[in-house]
Amino acid sequence: MGNIRENRLVHLIGIGTMSIAFLIFYAFILVFVNINYWTEKQGKTLSMSIYFKEEPDSAVIENIKKELFVFPGVTVKQFVSKDDAMKSLRRKLGEKAGLLDGLKQNPLPASLEITLSRDKGGDNLPYQLKKRLEKSSVVDEVHYTQEWIKKFQAIMEVIKIVGVIFGGLLFLAALFIITNTIKLTIYSRKEEIEILKLVGATNCFVKIPFMIEGSIQGLLGGAVALFALFLAYIIAITRIDISIGFASFNIVFLSPYIILFLLLMSVIIGFIGSTISLGRFF
Amino acid sequence: MIQLFQVYKNFGSKNPALLDINLTVKKGEFVFITGPSGAGKTTLLKIIFCAERPTSGNVLVHGRNLNRIKERDLSLLRRRIGVVFQDFKLLPRRNVFENVALALEIIGFPLPMIRKKVHQTLRYLSLTNKEGYYPPQLSGGEQQRVAIARAIVNNPLILLADEPTGNLDPDLTMEIMALLKEIHIRGTTVLVATHSKELLKGTTRRIVTLNKGRIV
Numbered sequence: 001m002g003n004i005r006e007n008r009l010v011h012l013i014g015i016g017t018m019s020i021a022f023l024i025f026y027a028f029i030l031v032f033v034n035i036n037y038w039t040e041k042q043g044k045t046l047s048m049s050i051y052f053k054e055e056p057d058s059a060v061i062e063n064i065k066k067e068l069f070v071f072p073g074v075t076v077k078q079f080v081s082k083d084d085a086m087k088s089l090r091r092k093l094g095e096k097a098g099l100l101d102g103l104k105q106n107p108l109p110a111s112l113e114i115t116l117s118r119d120k121g122g123d124n125l126p127y128q129l130k131k132r133l134e135k136s137s138v139v140d141e142v143h144y145t146q147e148w149i150k151k152f153q154a155i156m157e158v159i160k161i162v163g164v165i166f167g168g169l170l171f172l173a174a175l176f177i178i179t180n181t182i183k184l185t186i187y188s189r190k191e192e193i194e195i196l197k198l199v200g201a202t203n204c205f206v207k208i209p210f211m212i213e214g215s216i217q218g219l220l221g222g223a224v225a226l227f228a229l230f231l232a233y234i235i236a237i238t239r240i241d242i243s244i245g246f247a248s249f250n251i252v253f254l255s256p257y258i259i260l261f262l263l264l265m266s267v268i269i270g271f272i273g274s275t276i277s278l279g280r281f282f
Numbered sequence: 283m284i285q286l287f288q289v290y291k292n293f294g295s296k297n298p299a300l301l302d303i304n305l306t307v308k309k310g311e312f313v314f315i316t317g318p319s320g321a322g323k324t325t326l327l328k329i330i331f332c333a334e335r336p337t338s339g340n341v342l343v344h345g346r347n348l349n350r351i352k353e354r355d356l357s358l359l360r361r362r363i364g365v366v367f368q369d370f371k372l373l374p375r376r377n378v379f380e381n382v383a384l385a386l387e388i389i390g391f392p393l394p395m396i397r398k399k400v401h402q403t404l405r406y407l408s409l410t411n412k413e414g415y416y417p418p419q420l421s422g423g424e425q426q427r428v429a430i431a432r433a434i435v436n437n438p439l440i441l442l443a444d445e446p447t448g449n450l451d452p453d454l455t456m457e458i459m460a461l462l463k464e465i466h467i468r469g470t471t472v473l474v475a476t477h478s479k480e481l482l483k484g485t486t487r488r489i490v491t492l493n494k495g496r497i498v
Binding site for chain 2: 202203
């Protein structure tokens with residue numbers, strides 16, 4: 001820490017550069033974690049909407065419910081009448097709700113919202129259920145999220161592979177930037193290293209403080225990057241509302257385990273960076 | 283103590299820095315290496331403390347062949363050789379005490395022992411009142427004495443001094459030379475490289491003269 005204080009400017013520039021390199025890498029991880037988290041979450045419980053041709057009476061709803069409970073893992077969430085659907089739409093439109101005043105009749109269908117547990121029902125359940133319900137004379141259409149989540153999961157597999165390659169490249173780029181940054185700080189103390197060696201210091205005696213310094217630099221750079229990413233996350237969740245289909249997308253921040261892992265990785269990158277940089281002096 | 287056999291050193295230019303150097307310095311000797319600028323005095327000293335490797339030939343220091351010495355053993359050997367560099371090579375961000383203590387820190391001396399030995403050495407070189415000063419705050423003569431203090435604080439077997447009076451006035455020159463002689467009396471083998479003819483006037487010490495890389 002003494003050396004960092006002594007060479008404050010060089011280290012500040014170094015930590016700044018490292019933070020930017022880490023920030024790019026961490027931002028990528030945050031995006032990746034969120035996409036993964038979201039598909040996992042959506043995939044576990046599946047939402048299904050059963051749209052009726054006409055406003056059904058309670059007997060019809062009860063009959064449908066009976067039919068649904070035959071299937072494992074089905075939970076009925078709520079019945080949404082035509083009026084409820086219109087109210088909900090008005091709420092969503094807010095100030096623009098006046099646009100709906102011109103409608104002579106309510107075009108929105110009544111629906112029954114249900115959820116299916118993927119663990120209990122199996123992968124084929126939603127399809128079977130949809131087929132069966134659509135045969136009913138009172139049901140118009142059945143929509144469920146899995147249809148496009150399946151497509152999305154296929155895309156996720158591709159994203160995962162691209163992610164590993166891209167993440168790996170970003171990691172190497174960060175390591176390259178960090179190695180060169182540390183090289184600069186070491187270079188600024190080239191004379192000191194030379195003197196230490198000439199008066200009989202062993203390589204370990206000279207190298208270890210630089211390795212500790214590199215690790216501290218890595219830790220500080222990583223911490224600054226995580227803090228900047230957290231600020232960006234706070235701004236994102238307060239200003240951006242993302243929804244895909246009828247499933248809203250809640251951005252989550254990195255879990256404490258991932259944060260710890262990334263900080264540890266920053267230390268390791270700092271350590272590796274300083275070790276590589278020291279190579280040219282020994 | 284120091285033996286050089288047919289040592290050549292070529293930095294790649296047409297004229298080698300050292301040519302066919304054969305030299306033996308016995309334990310406890312005081313030797314002046316002299317010659318004009320560019321004669322190879324500094325290169326010779328650098329080869330003895332292994333800051334440079336000879337292009338060919340063998341160098342034995344304290345019984346170790348420097349051509350075959352391992353990195354770890356080299357560090358250990360350097361701890362037994364005190365070097366006073368022409369440009370002092372003091373660490374500007376460490377004060378006088380810390381600069382001198384450096385030679386003991388690398389050996390792993392305990393802190394109380396470091397304090398004791400550094401204070402003793404600084405007193406010996408009349409630097410006690412300067413121990414908190416940083417090198418840029420010191421005069422050339424004071425910096426030279428700090429460099430000597432660092433070189434002798436761990437009682438080396440050999441002391442190499444490269445132009446130790448290079449930029450000093452005649453009074454300081456006499457003072458530094460008196461110090462080197464005193465260190466020699468304490469049993470240290472001393473090699474002093476100098477181009478100053480004044481320094482050699484009337485000396486009874488052995489003088490090795492170099493010219494264009496050869497001993498003449």
